[in-house]
Amino acid sequence: MKWINHQIVTGFIVCTATDNALFTASAIVGAVIPDRVEGSPPKESSAYWKWRKNHRTWSHWPLIYIALIGAAQVAQIYYPEPTLNFVLSLITYALVGALLHIAEDALCGKVPIFTPHKKYGIKLFKVGAWTEYFFAALIILICLFIRFGDIELLKSYLDLLRSYLDL
Ligand SMILES: [Zn+2]
Numbered sequence: 001m002k003w004i005n006h007q008i009v010t011g012f013i014v015c016t017a018t019d020n021a022l023f024t025a026s027a028i029v030g031a032v033i034p035d036r037v038e039g040s041p042p043k044e045s046s047a048y049w050k051w052r053k054n055h056r057t058w059s060h061w062p063l064i065y066i067a068l069i070g071a072a073q074v075a076q077i078y079y080p081e082p083t084l085n086f087v088l089s090l091i092t093y094a095l096v097g098a099l100l101h102i103a104e105d106a107l108c109g110k111v112p113i114f115t116p117h118k119k120y121g122i123k124l125f126k127v128g129a130w131t132e133y134f135f136a137a138l139i140i141l142i143c144l145f146i147r148f149g150d151i152e153l154l155k156s157y158l159d160l161l162r163s164y165l166d167l
Contacts, residue, residue: 001104002128005136006031010100014093016143023093030097034059034105056109060102061116069095108132 001009010031015024037059042048058064072088072095079085105111110121125131 001108001132003032003035005132006101006104009104009136009139010097012140012143013100014096016147018093019147022090026090026093027097027100030094031101033094033098034101056105056111056119057116060105060111062099062102062111062113065095065098065102069099107135 007028011024011028014027015021018024034056038051038055041051041055069092072092076085076088102111106121107124108121108127109123110119112119125135
C-alpha cells in the first residue's frame with residue numbers, strides 16, 4: 001500500500017476509535033514507521049539484494065511493536081506523572097499506527113507474524129492499483145458511518161427524497 005493510503009486509512013481508523021486529534025496525528029506519523037526504519041533501497045546491486053532480503057522482516061514484525069506498547073503501558077502505571085503519561089500515550093498511538101500499517105500490508109502482500117522470517121498474507125489488491133484506492137475509500141466510509149451513521153436520519157432523507165419525486 002502507498003504511504004499516503006497507509007496514513008489516510010490508519011488516521012481514519014484511529015480517529016474513529018479515539019475521537020482525539022493528537023492521538024490520530026501520532027498514529028498517522030507511526031503509520032509509515034515500519035517502512036521508514038528500512039530506509040530507501042540502495043542503488044548498488046549487492047547492497048540492494050541484502051536490503052531486499054530483509055525487506056518486511058524485522059521492521060514488519062508485529063511482536064516488536066506489541067512489546068513496545070506493553071512497555072509503554074507498564075511505564076504509565078509506574079510513573080503516573082501527567083506529562084510523561086501523555087507522552088507515553090502519544091508513543092503508544094504511534095506504535096498502534098505501525099501495527100495498523102503491518103495489518104494493511106498483509107492485505108496486499110506478506111508480513112511476518114510469529115517469527116520475523118516466515119511471512120503470511122492475503123493478496124486482496126496490488127500496490128497502487130485502483131482496488132487499493134477502492135479499499136481505502138471503503139474503510140473511510142465504514143469509519144464515517146460508525147462515527148456519524150444514523151439509520152433514522154438516513155431514512156428521513158430518503159423519505160424526503162421520495163416525497164419530492166412524487167410531486
Ligand atoms: Zn510496509
